[in-house]
Amino acid sequence: MQSRKNLVFALAITTAASASIMMISVAYRAGYAAGSSSETVSVTGAAESLPTVEEARTMLAKVTNITGTTITANSLLVGSKAQLATTEVVTTGTTSFVRSIPKDQKTLQAELDAFREKMKQPSTATSTPLLPPLPFVIENISLADIHTSDVIFVTSADKILPGQPITATKILVESAPAEKR
Numbered sequence: 785m786q787s788r789k790n791l792v793f794a795l796a797i798t799t800a801a802s803a804s805i806m807m808i809s810v811a812y813r814a815g816y817a818a819g820s821s822s823e824t825v826s827v828t829g830a831a832e833s834l835p836t837v838e839e840a841r842t843m844l845a846k847v848t849n850i851t852g853t854t855i856t857a858n859s860l861l862v863g864s865k866a867q868l869a870t871t872e873v874v875t876t877g878t879t880s881f882v883r884s885i886p887k888d889q890k891t892l893q894a895e896l897d898a899f900r901e902k903m904k905q906p907s908t909a910t911s912t913p914l915l916p917p918l919p920f921v922i923e924n925i926s927l928a929d930i931h932t933s934d935v936i937f938v939t940s941a942d943k944i945l946p947g948q949p950i951t952a953t954k955i956l957v958e959s960a961p962a963e964k965r
Contacts, residue, residue, distance in 0.1 A: 841940050841942070841943060841944060842938065842939050842940070842944070843859055843871065843938045843940075844859070844935065844937050845858055845860055845871060845935070845936055846858050846860055846933065846934070847931065847932050847933060847934045847935075848870070848932060849932060850927070850931075853874065853876070853927065854872055854873065854874050854875070855873040855875065855930065855936070855952075856871070856872055856873075857870070857871055857936060857938075858871070859871055860935070869946055871947075871949070871950060872950070873938050873950050873952050873955070874950065874951045874952065875927055875952050876951065879927075879952045879953060879954065879955060880924070880955070881925045881926055881927060881930070881954075881955050881957070882924055882954070882957070883923045883929065883957040883958075884920045884921070884922055884958055884959060885920055885921045886919060886920045887918075887919055887921060892919055895917035896917060899914065899916050899917055902914055929957070930957055934957050935957070935958045936956065937956040937958065938954075939952065939953050939954040
């Protein structure tokens with residue numbers, strides 16, 4: 785009688801394991817097919833709130849030319865239908881220009897050490913959460929500080945559409961690490 789119970793238990797475990805392996809295999813194949821397909825895949829749940837390429841209001845690009853207040857740039861958005869498409873970025877008097885400058889290693893290390901010491905101290909329920917130091921400094925610049933081959937992150941109030949000019953509200957210029965400048 786005991787061996788029959790053991791056999792039934794082993795059979796139940798084997799069936800459950802086989803069913804799990806089959807579900808993983810089917811899910812993997814469905815994900816692989818969806819990822820390699822050029823078709824649009826519908827999503828449900830939390831992912832529905834993420835913007836699609838058609839709703840994008842930001843763009844990463846490499847500057848190829850600057851004429852007056854217009855920047856010509858190539859999109860660097862991998863996987864986009866507009867990948868490496870040339871785009872005109874129009875700037876206005878309200879466009880803000882900033883540059884991210886990486887901190888040198890000694891400064892950042894000193895700030896991280898100070899942060900670690902603060903983390904060791906007991907906190908109260910009313911204290912604000914401690915945030916680690918940023919690895920870069922944001923500096924205000926002007927359009928004149930942007931050069932060809934700079935990588936920029938453009939933010940627009942309107943949707944960014946392939947082949948259409950973009951009116952920028954903010955342009956962030958990425959700087960090379962301190963040791964490469």
